[in-house]
Amino acid sequence: MEFSDNKPIYRQIVDYSFNRIIDGSWTPGGRIPSVRELAAEMGVNTRTVLKAMEDLQDMEVIESRRGMGFMLHPDAAAKVTDARRREFYEVTLPALLEEMRRLGISKEDLVSRIK
Numbered sequence: 001m002e003f004s005d006n007k008p009i010y011r012q013i014v015d016y017s018f019n020r021i022i023d024g025s026w027t028p029g030g031r032i033p034s035v036r037e038l039a040a041e042m043g044v045n046t047r048t049v050l051k052a053m054e055d056l057q058d059m060e061v062i063e064s065r066r067g068m069g070f071m072l073h074p075d076a077a078a079k080v081t082d083a084r085r086r087e088f089y090e091v092t093l094p095a096l097l098e099e100m101r102r103l104g105i106s107k108e109d110l111v112s113r114i115k
Helices: 009-022 035-042 046-058 076-103 107-114
Strands: 062-065 069-072
Touching: 009 035, 009 046, 009 076, 035 046, 046 062, 046 069
Parallel strands: none
Antiparallel strands: 062 069
């Protein structure tokens, strides 16, 4: 996996996990890859992956089951979708509107392009 400089690597791993959940690669209630498996796949330190897993646990997207590893919560997709929508409205959209303002693009121009 290629990482960008604009976000901490553990946060990019959380985003990667969100994508696996949304696209159905990780099934609700199912086991997700272990910290070691993900670290090897991504070429990062296991501590970095563990930090991402801790964030996912804090969000109640995954849970740790003794002897089984991490399991995806049955309602993980809904939680991830809600988190992504919040991020869109709180981070992405304001940045987009600011860039539009700088470039002199009106909301009407944007709507016209979308159509």
